[in-house]
Amino acid sequence: MSVTVLYFASLRDRAGMDAETLPADGSVSDAYDALRARHDFAFARTQLRVAVNGTLASWDHALRDGDEIAFIPPVSGG
Amino acid sequence: MSVTVLYFASLRDRAGMDAETLPADGSVSDAYDALRARHDFAFARTQLRVAVNGTLASWDHALRDGDEIAFIPPVSGG
Amino acid sequence: MSGFALVDGAIDASALRARLAHDGAGGVVVFEGVVRDHSDGRAVRGLAYQAYAVLASSEGNRIIAEARSRHEVAALVCVHRVGELAVGDVAVFVGASAAHRGAAFDAVRYVIDEVKRRGPIWKKERYADGDSEWLHPR
Amino acid sequence: MSGFALVDGAIDASALRARLAHDGAGGVVVFEGVVRDHSDGRAVRGLAYQAYAVLASSEGNRIIAEARSRHEVAALVCVHRVGELAVGDVAVFVGASAAHRGAAFDAVRYVIDEVKRRGPIWKKERYADGDSEWLHPR
Numbered sequence: 001m002s003v004t005v006l007y008f009a010s011l012r013d014r015a016g017m018d019a020e021t022l023p024a025d026g027s028v029s030d031a032y033d034a035l036r037a038r039h040d041f042a043f044a045r046t047q048l049r050v051a052v053n054g055t056l057a058s059w060d061h062a063l064r065d066g067d068e069i070a071f072i073p074p075v076s077g078g
Numbered sequence: 079m080s081v082t083v084l085y086f087a088s089l090r091d092r093a094g095m096d097a098e099t100l101p102a103d104g105s106v107s108d109a110y111d112a113l114r115a116r117h118d119f120a121f122a123r124t125q126l127r128v129a130v131n132g133t134l135a136s137w138d139h140a141l142r143d144g145d146e147i148a149f150i151p152p153v154s155g156g
Numbered sequence: 157m158s159g160f161a162l163v164d165g166a167i168d169a170s171a172l173r174a175r176l177a178h179d180g181a182g183g184v185v186v187f188e189g190v191v192r193d194h195s196d197g198r199a200v201r202g203l204a205y206q207a208y209a210v211l212a213s214s215e216g217n218r219i220i221a222e223a224r225s226r227h228e229v230a231a232l233v234c235v236h237r238v239g240e241l242a243v244g245d246v247a248v249f250v251g252a253s254a255a256h257r258g259a260a261f262d263a264v265r266y267v268i269d270e271v272k273r274r275g276p277i278w279k280k281e282r283y284a285d286g287d288s289e290w291l292h293p294r
Numbered sequence: 295m296s297g298f299a300l301v302d303g304a305i306d307a308s309a310l311r312a313r314l315a316h317d318g319a320g321g322v323v324v325f326e327g328v329v330r331d332h333s334d335g336r337a338v339r340g341l342a343y344q345a346y347a348v349l350a351s352s353e354g355n356r357i358i359a360e361a362r363s364r365h366e367v368a369a370l371v372c373v374h375r376v377g378e379l380a381v382g383d384v385a386v387f388v389g390a391s392a393a394h395r396g397a398a399f400d401a402v403r404y405v406i407d408e409v410k411r412r413g414p415i416w417k418k419e420r421y422a423d424g425d426s427e428w429l430h431p432r
Contacts, residue, residue: 090206148276150276152294
């Protein structure tokens with residue numbers, strides 16, 4: 001089972017990519033913890049929101065094959 | 079001694095003129111009371127503000143020769 | 157730039173907006189009062205505005221000064237039109253620029269509220285039924 | 295008309311203003327967020343905005359709907375620019391028309407406040423000293 005993860009702003013710079021598709025299971029939390037370790041992201045989960053398939057979701061969302069996940073760091077639009 | 083009186087909005091329509099110059103003495107109040115009787119103005123003094131020589135003034139302002147008086151009915155700009 | 161003016165022709169909102177530009181200003185707020193097609197349930201064809209020009213200008217500039225003393229804005233302008241207006245015409249323009257948007261919102265709102273409350277300017281509505289009337293709300 | 299949109303070119307404020315016109319609307323309020331020449335005491339040369347487009351659009355339209363449910367407006371639009379911007383460029387436009395000006399002010403302010411608070415859009419500042427930085431305020 002694989003999911004696609006989208007990166008924005010400083011997460012994108014840190015990861016060095018816009019997106020990646022990778023094998024994953026468990027929850028969105030589990031995915032972030034693994035990716036945080038891999039890419040050395042500075043943000044704790046409590047500083048982020050998360051979206052699944054274009055909709056805001058909770059951290060305990062159980063991943064399904066093909067899910068598109070986005071981690072939303074603190075915003076600064078406007 | 080004479081003063082000039084400016085009329086606006088419904089006061090202008092009721093007086094049938096933009097302005098008139100007329101002999102007067104006493105206070106601005108006295109002038110309004112006389113003009114109200116002459117032109118049948120609907121407004122009581124308490125509904126109006128008054129300006130003398132382009133500046134808001136009080137009703138007890140004592141008229142001087144050449145004063146330009148304006149009675150300000152309730153406003154509706156904007 | 158800042159100030160109040162009466163004009164007897166169309167208000168050029170784009171030109172006024174351009175005068176608010178300021179490299180230090182992160183927020184621009186504009187209010188435009190537009191002639192509506194109805195008033196108190198009656199169909200409106202148009203309006204006329206009349207002003208006591210000398211006092212409207214001094215009161216308008218006093219209101220601008222009050223707003224500037226209360227709210228930190230870079231620029232603040234108000235232009236009110238007089239004469240005959242049709243439905244959809246802009247009767248009054250108020251615009252502010254400011255480093256922070258809250259000040260721009262508050263300054264514009266202060267100016268339009270006070271100009272409406274105190275400015276020696278009067279509106280005559282022309283109704284679809286041919287009647288017309290000066291408004292003297294109280 | 296109502297709605298939220300992201301654009302990657304210049305925002306045409308006059309064209310957006312024209313879309314707010316409505317014969318029943320007596321008040322039009324516009325907010326424009328403009329790139330400032332400084333930020334937190336540092337000289338700014340320009341900005342880049344990045345958005346999560348699909349979520350920014352759905353959140354933006356949700357914010358518009360919330361504002362409409364709270365404030366009686368005829369039209370309400372918000373357009374946010376993404377990509378590279380220079381000092382003085384308009385980053386975001388919010389405009390409302392309403393029968394009564396209070397509703398237009400309140401709706402515009404609600405939308406800009408919420409878009410800034412919730413919209414998945416990020417700003418990268420380019421400073422005069424050559425440095426640049428994504429802003430993640432908290």
